[in-house]
Amino acid sequence: MLKENRYPNSESLVREFRRIAVEEELEIDCSRKTILRDMKTLEFEFQCPLAFDRARNGYYLKRHDWDFIAPALLDENEMLASVIGARISEDIFPSPLKNRIRNAVDYLLQNHNPDFLDTANLASLTILSGLYIQLDREIFMKIFETWQTHRTVKIAYADYRGHLTERVFEPHTLVFYNNSWYSKGFCRLKKQPRTFALHRIRSAEPLPEHFTPDEKIIRSVTVDDFLGFEKVRNVKLKITEMLRDVLAARPLHSRQSFLPDGTVEIPAVSREILFPFLLAQQGLAELLEPTGLRQEFQEMLRTMLASYETAPISPSEAR
Template identity: 25%
Template sequence: MQHIDKIFKLHNTLRDRRTPITGKALQEKLECSRATRDRIIKYMREMLDAPIVYDKNRNGFYYDHDHAQHPYELPGLWFNAQELQALLACQHLLANVSAGILQDDIVQLQNRLEKLLRLNNGVAKPDFDKIKILNQANRRSDDNIFLKVAAALFNGKRLRIGYHARGDNQHSQRDISPQTLVRYRDNWYMDAWCHLRGQLRSFAIDRIVSVLELDQSSDLIDTEQLQQHFASSYGIFSGSAKHLAVLKFSASRSRWVSDENWHPEQQSQWLDDGRYQLSIPFNDHRELLMDILKHGSEVEVVAPGFLVEAVREQVAAMGKIYGDR
């Protein structure tokens, strides 16, 4: 933020005085011109709600402490013009990722940021029409359920949820202790301790059909244990990694894959023939299989054997669909 040092100096000067200070004396203290002094005072009044008053009789500026509820202090957040512009863009992204959630609060934040931005010359308000967000795999969920789940997480409370699982199409009711909210591939998940199964589980927020916050406090799991259970294997599937997938990508596809991070503990190397080899720890192979298949003939699965066989079965099944056409 431009002139931030002078803003602090002006604030400290007025805060410590009980009598007005002349404009000329302020210019000397701030080491600036009259025009700059006036711009700073205007900014503090309009944007920082500073109670700066000019007394014509005494020809000076002062803080109006008599009409303030408490001594004035500068707010704690400061941004320069570029930071404000970036924050506005992030706010726009947030509004699109979580449409409907806290929408009124987001609008108020946007209006405040736009007001701040208008005072910074040379930096335009971001044109949000030039920002495109493609939520290709986003699944619709209930905003009220999301907010209740998030509230229980931050309040350290257990939840009683009704859950409709996609895998087996079964409905169940269970008590859970929320641990972590996860945004993964454009959808929200809740990592939690499931008291029904006595295990750590991941629940898709869009599959929770009912939720009730309980009076009981959550059973909190150690962070390292959570990391080991949910982050050691590939994808959303939990559990410690038991297998290592070895994939070889064609030279042309490697130009993309070599810049991608598939897993924090992946290992990679360039081969002599120009191909790129990627090794990935995993537990459940289903999600990994889907990501392998999207690369088609540009990737070869080397190991383990059961993953090679799973790819072969899928290729054979596709051949039956398209083979006779």
Template identity: 25%
Template sequence: MNDHYLKKLDRVTAILTQLQSKPIVRAQDLAEKFDVSIRTIYRDVKTLENAGIPIVGEAGNGYSLMDGYKLPPIMFTKEEVLSFITAEKLMQKFSHQSLGNHYQAAMEKVRSVLKYSDKNLIKNIEKQIDVFSFHTDSGDSLKNVIPIILESIAEKSQLNIKYQTVDGRVNNRTIETVGMFFEFNFWYIMAFCMLRKDFRQFRIDRILEISKTPNPFVQEYGQVNDYRKKSNGNKVKAKLLVDKKIMNHLVNSKKYYGLIEEVETENGVELTFETEWINDGFPRWLITFADYATVLEPESLRTRLKELLLKMTERHQ
């Protein structure tokens, strides 16, 4: 069997897996996934149909397996089995506790269908993998908050939440959740706040109470990253001159704080930002490497940095 037919066999098998795991699969999405033409996907689907797989749908509308049709359990490769172990370790460290039991139950089901040799493989290697994290328990009062949030997104139903802000104030909000994201060791939700009539993000560990409502969303939303890129305030340009030797330590955080330009010079690296957090978040982040950086502009940032450093000095005298 030549390389062309091996690739076709792998692709057709992968398409079958996609059909088993999703309600509708579009030919265009499959073509992009496997980097082939849509016409090739049409031929692959025809191959599956000729093999007796009852596929419902047609070109242009998407495909699915006939309702009620069951296939034998999917066999996992050794590489896939090893990836499960790594993913499980990461989930144990970084998943929200409301997901922990559900993920553990799902992994037990996956393990139950593995070959005997693969089960031994897991037994022999799972104790040799560990993930070290500085993230501490947030002490969330709600144990089932993320499943409720995910259900509201899937069902497009509004949520009522009681939320505690960073300064300790507690208020009630009705929100339409666009999506969730994990950042800097905390889970957040991006949502449209019915009170503020604007998009807001809420840290999940600050939600004190949560409940689904029978009210549907009043509008349609895109993907969560579309809204995270949008600004809810006025951005201020800030420019820093940073010592080259610490640039590797700022790889991820500089983008989070609004990096728009990076220029290497003889004296260091000039970093230009556009930030909404010029009075609080940005200068507090800058303090973490202030001995290796010079504020070029604006003057207000230099003043705010001095104020924070003075407060720190007075507190620790």
């Protein structure tokens, strides 16, 4: 928890150990006095660079290069999590990061021979939502390391029109979304939070200045409002029973609600998400409300239809 900057304190650790004791039936429940005694053991016997942040009410590491040197006594569940995590990393991380993860798990396997590896064929564990956009390995690692160490980075960023701008950026988050990597943080050029697609970054230069992670920016990374598109509120669709299952599996909003009359109410959704969804359903989903948005979608359909009506017909199609 210290390594992950989660700022644990004696009370939060007591709750965590109590949860583990109940869920995993381990005799690990303890008191605040035990936690405080353990913290002093870490600090004085293991030379842990421990400090307490009063504002966050939790402990943190003054240096992240410290390692807790102890035998890795992992049970089978922990080994399973490590092996599966390494398998997933091969599909979503570019090199050399995925190689580091793979090597770390291979090192663990040198000292452990879990029984599940005798029967599990991990080659049959398939991740279809992988990383398909080509990323510059060096740029990805620079963004990853500045996110990890809370350092600012100077980037050259190309928008969807190809227009290039230089920014000084604080990478508060690292997000894998829709088969691509993004970072949402604070842009000092615009003086507000911004989300950058890593495949649009043309160069990255880490800077010596550090930043403090912004909890508000971190909490804002949700499936409902990640890319920051303008939202239309109180959207209502009429859908078929088949589409109900589709929307249940891939919702347009986390708080969407299905009504008995075959409609679905969506608290907020962007045009960039809704319109492609409606087109993909080929008429099985009808936009009912709001009326203005329905008219906007109708106009878009008329424009599309007009372009096909005036398109030239090839000789083979004429025959």
